[in-house]
Amino acid sequence: MGKPKLKLAWIEDRKARNNACHQRMKWLMKKAEELTILCDASACLTFFNRDDGKLVAWPSKEEAHSLIERFLALPEDERKKNAEDPESYIKANTKEIEKRLEHSRKRVEELEMDHLMFQLENGRKLDDLSQTETEKLISYTSKKIATLATKL
Numbered sequence: 685m686g687k688p689k690l691k692l693a694w695i696e697d698r699k700a701r702n703n704a705c706h707q708r709m710k711w712l713m714k715k716a717e718e719l720t721i722l723c724d725a726s727a728c729l730t731f732f733n734r735d736d737g738k739l740v741a742w743p744s745k746e747e748a749h750s751l752i753e754r755f756l757a758l759p760e761d762e763r764k765k766n767a768e769d770p771e772s773y774i775k776a777n778t779k780e781i782e783k784r785l786e787h788s789r790k791r792v793e794e795l796e797m798d799h800l801m802f803q804l805e806n807g808r809k810l811d812d813l814s815q816t817e818t819e820k821l822i823s824y825t826s827k828k829i830a831t832l833a834t835k836l
Contacts (some may be wrong), residue, residue: 685686698735701735702733702735702736705731705733709729709731709740712729713729713742716728716729716742717742717743726751727751728741728742728743728747728748728751728752728753729741729742729748730742730748733792760779793820793824794824797820797821797824798822800817
């Protein structure tokens with residue numbers, strides 16, 4: 685069983701807030717180290733604590749500074765190669781969601797037609813179909829016939 689969901693809110697008590705901050709920074713540093721080992725990647729983390737005005741860097745301030753300098757030394761097109769602005773990110777996700785939605789709609793249509801065919805097999809008469817059901821059935825069977833024709 686997992687941990688209960690933690691309510692994210694400002695921690696009033698300074699000592700408790702600093703303790704929570706320290707624990708979370710430690711956890712993030714551990715995950716960053718694991719990521720660098722697993723993926724053979726370079727990484728650095730920097731934290732600025734407003735309460736005490738200290739900058740904490742992982743793995744060290746010098747290594748973080750060096751990595752940032754290496755990144756900034758790259759040509760601009762190289763730095764931006766994998767960067768994604770919010771608009772293009774939203775467009776890409778919208779396209780993916782639209783694809784999933786279309787797939788879901790097709791699946792729902794197939795299930796509705798399966799249900800309708802089942803009803804017809806079990807005694808429902810064609811005369812009992814509504815105009816919408818009749819149109820959907822005609823459209824569905826036309827698509828299936830066209831699909832079969834292309835496969836043959």
